[in-house]
Amino acid sequence: MSNPLLQDWTGPHGLPPFADIAPTHFQPAFDEALARHRTEIEAIASQAEPPSFANTVAAFDASGRLLTRLEHLFYTLAASATSPELQAAQRALAAPLATHNSAIYMHAGLFARVAALYEQRERLGLAPEQRRLLDRVHLDFLRAGARFAPEAQARYAAIMAKLAELNTRFAQNVLASENGYQLRLSTEAELAGLPGFVRAAARQAAIDRGLEEGVHVITLSRSLIVPFLSFSARRDLREQAWRAWVGRGDDTGDTDNRAICREILALRAEQAKLHGHACYADYALEDTMAQNQAAVMKLLECVWHPALAAQAREREAVQGAMAAAGATHALEAWDWRFYAEHAKRARFELDEAEVKPYFSLDRMVAAMFDCASRLFGLQFKARPDIAGYHADVRAYEVFDADGALRGLFLQDNFARPPKRSGAWMNAMRNQSRALGATPIILNNNNFARGAAGEPTLLSFDDVRTLFHEFGHGLHGLLSSVEHERLAGTQVLRDFVELPSQLYEHWMAEPQVLKKFARHWQTDEPLPDALLAKLQAARQFGQGYETLRYTASALVDMAAHALPQPPADVVAFERDTMQRWQLPAEVGMNHRMTHFQHLFSSAGYAAGYYVYLWAEVLDCDAFDAFVEAGDVFDGAVAARLRECIYSSGNSREPGEAFRAFRGRDPVVEPMLKDRGLLPA
Structure with a gap:
């Protein structure tokens, strides 16, 4: 039977045939992709022509296309729609993929050509982007051990392979720890203090897990556990949930990550020493x-x-709320959010249960698209006919103001058991003019899904997360570079959060809120008085x-x-x-x-x-x-x-x-x- 991963991907915008892909397809597909990449690298390194930017640096950037598209797909599925079979494939492939990467960046013939160009960089007449690519590629080789002696290279490659295995085990342990926890609430006493939106989300989480009527479930998804810690009147249950949340990976069972952390730190210290660094x-x-x-x-x-x-001042307000509630126990970590919510309500007359109905997911998605349109002229066209890897995925074509296609944006918003926690952006394809590639950008969130027939309601913090990840998404969608290595979010790590965090600012702008924050039942806009309270309580x-x-x-x-x-x-x-x-x-x-x-x-x-x-x-x-x-x-x-x-x-x-x-x-x-x- 043919392997769909090795066929042309003829889906819209070059998407793979998600429905036809099985975990067993990845190992043979990667075997083929690694072999093709090695052949391409040998051809670049062994050519008779002297090195030039085009035949070495640009050719290297364009190599490994099959491998790149497989990796983008594989890691997307491993994070967002995993399974025991896919996790097994991930464990099996971690070390071989890392070993291949080391072999490429330690390839003596290829590095000799890159190094020769780098030595002549001032005399090559390169355009600014070409010079930047040469600098970055040369540094990539150095940081991967290209100049190490053979024995050091062998040890370095072994370290990187082992780290890849340990990173995979760590992530899978966290996912198993999170998926293995359920705080079941079955009685009104156990639900005490929880407003309707938390109860609805907890009931939906129970439905998603196939639990019986009347049961509500608190999971370790941030969009569910934080509201639970903020509103539950049951201090004993808050403590249980808090200990589970902070204790992930710190146990004596199969998901214990303590030894893995230590081994990763040891290998990284050795990696640094090979580069001549103290740590x-x-x-x-x-x-x-x-x-x-x-x-x-x-x-x-x-x-x-x-x-x-500032926290000391906040503690005074929190302890005041405890005193007002008649609480005589010491202030513990599982108490803070509960009494901070009371203090905020008393000080600002602001109740999240009053605010949340104005922040439906669909309207906040419309708000983030509208801001991108007003700032950058982008237009978003929903494509419900484009299928993703899961039914939750929504697809949008993105166009510039002149109607030119900018890329495809995919959004996967809901928490579910086979998906890792947190929120993130990744590219399923990076932009590159040299490769004729428009970007395919994916945002993942982990919002608690609303009840059947009702919208998903977001907290103000959830809205911030939505805008944050879309800021990363815009960084990928608006990328306009020649070479894939320089595209989108592939920037220095302490610069990559600038576009995402900057975009958060627009979500709190009054003109944006007045237009899009509307009550999901009455369609009334966010009242001025409530907006004023939100602004007053912001800090x-x-x-x-x-x-x-x-x-x-x-x-x-x-x-x-x-x-x-x-x-x-x-x-x-x-x-x-x-x-x-x-x-x-x-x-x-x-x-x-x-x-x-x-x-x-x-x-x-x-x-x-x-x-x-x-x-x-x-x-x-x-x-x-x-x-x-x-x-x-x-x-x-x-x-x-x-x-x-x-x-x-x-x-x-x-x-x-x-x-x-x-x-x-x-x-x-x-x-x-x-x-x-x-x-």
Whole structure:
């Protein structure tokens, strides 16, 4: 039988035939793709003609097309629609794919040609994007060990293969831990305090899992557990749910990630030493805007102490709410969100149950599309006839103002058991003029689905997530570069969050809310009084949230700054937070044993700080619109598209920001936005 992965993909926009693909198709397809790629690399490396940009660098960028499209598809399905069979394939393929990547970037003949061009780079007369591609490709080879001695290369390749296996095991353990937990609520006493929208989402989660009538389920999806912790009047159940949420991967069963974390840290430390660095953080930060630990720590410390002070003020309000409710117990981590909600309601007369009916998913999707249209002239055409890998996937063709096709946007919004937690963007195809490729961009969210016949209602935080991921999506859709290696989000890690976090600003703009935030039953717009309350309460809780984020970033940096891994990652995490005096009731965004940013891949390892780094950039960038007097100012938006969203990695990020803003970024707008400036 023919393998559909090895046939031409003739679906709309070149999508694969999802319905025909089985997990067993991937191993033989990857075998073929790896063999083809090796043949292409040998042809580039062994050609008689002297190296040129076209026959070496551009040819390398264009190689491995079958492998690239398989990887995009494979990792999309592994994250969003996995199965035991697909997970088995993922485990089996992890090391071979990493080994192949090492072999390509350690290919002596290919690197010799790239290095020869790099040595002559000033004399080649390259266009700016060509020069940038040469620089980046040369650095890719160096950071993969191209100049190592043969023994060091063999060890380095073994490290990378083992890391790929461990990253896969870590991610699958987190998914199994999350899918294995259900807090079943069957009585009115167990549902006490939960507003209608939480009950509806919990009942739908039970239906999705085939549970009997009358049962409600709280899962570890953020869009479900956070509302539960915020509203449940059952302190004992809040504690159960909280312990399950923070305890993912920290257990003695099959999903225990403690030893895996330690082994990953040990291998990364060895990887860094092979590159001549004292620790992995130094190696990772070498290719970032920050460049060194000192710059990262300066930024983290800049917010830590003001956030501690802000959280102390918030604690007074929370303890006041406890006293008003007659609570005499100590304030614990599973109490914070519950009483913070009470404090917010008392201080601002703001109740999330009153707000949420105005934020239906469909209307917020329309809002994010409308903002993209007003800023960048984009038009979105729904294509319900285009089938994705799951029935939840929605497809939209994206067009420029002149009617030219810009790409295909796919959106997968709902939490479900075979899907990993969190929210993310990925490309199923990157843009490239040289390859004639328009992008196919996917956004994944994990919203709690509304009850049958009713819309999915989002919290304000959910709306922010929706806009954030679409900001990444726009970075991919608006990409306008010649070469695939420089396309879209393939930028330095502490720059990649700028387009996403910047786009969040528009979701809270009054003119956007007044147009799209409408009550799902009455169609009435968000009342001015309620909008005023939302704006007044915007910075309440920022001390708490800033500490949770920064605590995770500090643990990340501390762990990757060690020359050897800690003996016990849980004790190390606890000791690190004690040194920084993190209040016990706050906790961390991500504990190490489920910290997928760090341990499912190396993408954010020694790099979780990047959200704060990019926040400095995005707050300063949004101020350009504020200064222009119009958050949709056409001239500023055109400059933003050209310098930030469309340029991908074709420009050095600091230069790209200066081209947009006219200067380097300043930190004050970020501190002001979080309410952390001194009074």
